[in-house]
Amino acid sequence: MSEDLMSIREMSRSFGVTPRALRFYRSSDLLSPLRRGQSRLYSKSDRARLKLILRGKRFGFSLEQIREILELYNPAEKNLSQTEAALTTARERLADMKQQYLELGFAITDLEEQIEEGEAALLKLRALAEAAPSEEK
Amino acid sequence: MSEDLMSIREMSRSFGVTPRALRFYRSSDLLSPLRRGQSRLYSKSDRARLKLILRGKRFGFSLEQIREILELYNPAEKNLSQTEAALTTARERLADMKQQYLELGFAITDLEEQIEEGEAALLKLRALAEAAPSEEK
DNA sequence: CGTTACGTTTACGTTTACGTTCGCGTAAAG
DNA sequence: CTTTACGCGAACGTAAACGTAAACGTAACG
Incomplete structure (x- = not known):
């Protein structure tokens, strides 16, 4: 126990x-x-x-930002103004995180598209290599 | 232009x-x-x-990881193995990002709940302060 | 033509988030 | 009781990502 x-x-x-x-x-x-x-x-x-x-x-x-959020997790032994401050920074972090969430979604889509383009380019490169094998060790 | x-x-x-x-x-x-x-x-x-x-x-x-991804964005002048390598790291990053996306969703929910708890705690603290105003400058 | 504003490269300083010894205490193993 | 293993905290080292300062070019303004 x-x-x-x-x-x-x-x-x-x-x-x-x-x-x-x-x-x-x-x-x-x-x-x-x-x-x-x-x-x-x-x-x-x-x-x-x-x-x-x-x-x-x-x-x-940063660890500093994380520390501020963590202070929200033990509301005991804290006084009023400390709790208020923690809440304020927590709300800011929350806003940041929501923004990040959106951006991350876009970034994932972007990168997926980019990978597909890269794969297409790779196929063309391989085709060229087949057609004209210049250097083979 | x-x-x-x-x-x-x-x-x-x-x-x-x-x-x-x-x-x-x-x-x-x-x-x-x-x-x-x-x-x-x-x-x-x-x-x-x-x-x-x-x-x-x-x-x-890190900037180094970012640089590797960026190499995917100019598929010109690159050879086959470089493009392959870029694709590999890009796929890894993509997997990371998807994982992050999930975690970030949970983290947002967590923090929202935590903020609500904090707000509740704040109300109680204020009620106590009203009932027994100990220190007022 | 001097000064003010903006740009450059080079070099060194700084902060964050640990890694790497170090000397020490303790606890188990032989 | 010594050796081995693990754990601690203090001190110093380090890589990444810039900040800051120095020394210089140039362009424009009054």
């Missing part, structure tokens, strides 16, 4: 990040695993946060 | 990037504006490329 705790190695392997990265996130207050003796132990909530961190990174957000 | 050419200032302003960035992209072979006299002039194709560059950046791709 208390054994949903993972060592740094286990975290590292199951998320595909280095131990160094995990320590870095802790020192940046992005993660706060328990300290048992000399070691750190990562709970379910730490895993949820890490998931968000890695997701944010994939979308091109 | 040849006046779809822009100076570095115009580019800078219309895309919201610094001249320094444009020069950096040129020195990285991401852009290749004409050299007229001492200056550089950016064509329509340069603008298209820059658009792709900035878009790629927003999705968290």
Whole structure:
């Protein structure tokens, strides 16, 4: 029951990040695993946060931006103005993400078309190579 | 007709990037504006490329990855194996982007929910502040 | 013709996000 | 009890993506 705790190695392997990265996130207050003796132990909530961190990174957000969003996720112990500020930045990020979502859709279509063009060009190149084999080692 | 050419200032302003960035992209072979006299002039194709560059950046791709994709966009002067390589990396990027698209959709939903929770928490905090006004400067 | 404005290249500085030792503590294995 | 393995934090190193500053060309303005 208390054994949903993972060592740094286990975290590292199951998320595909280095131990160094995990320590870095802790020192940046992005993660706060328990300290048992000399070691750190990562709970379910730490895993949820890490998931968000890695997701944010994939979308091109800086760790700083990600940290601001994460502050929204523990509304305890926070006062009013801090919560307000977190909400404001979260709304901005949300707007960014929606914009990105749209653009990403277009970019995917674009790239698909471009790949098709590239494939067509490739066929022509191969045809030419067949017709006039200039250099064969 | 040849006046779809822009100076570095115009580019800078219309895309919201610094001249320094444009020069950096040129020195990285991401852009290749004409050299007229001492200056550089950016064509329509340069603008298209820059658009792709900035878009790629927003999705968290490195300039190096972006450069590989861009190579797909001028299938001229390229040989067979180069085009094949470009296609391969482009397909990989496309897969990444589709994955990102899905994740981004989930992330947006998540964040929306989280914002609603935050708003609820805010209302409670305000209610408490009304009931027991402890500190008012 | 001097100055102001904009452009160039070159070189070095800076920030972000870790990688790479390092010296140390601890814990298990032999 | 030593060796081996893992973990920690501190310090320094590094690659990417520019920013900043220096030294210079040129064009136009008054």
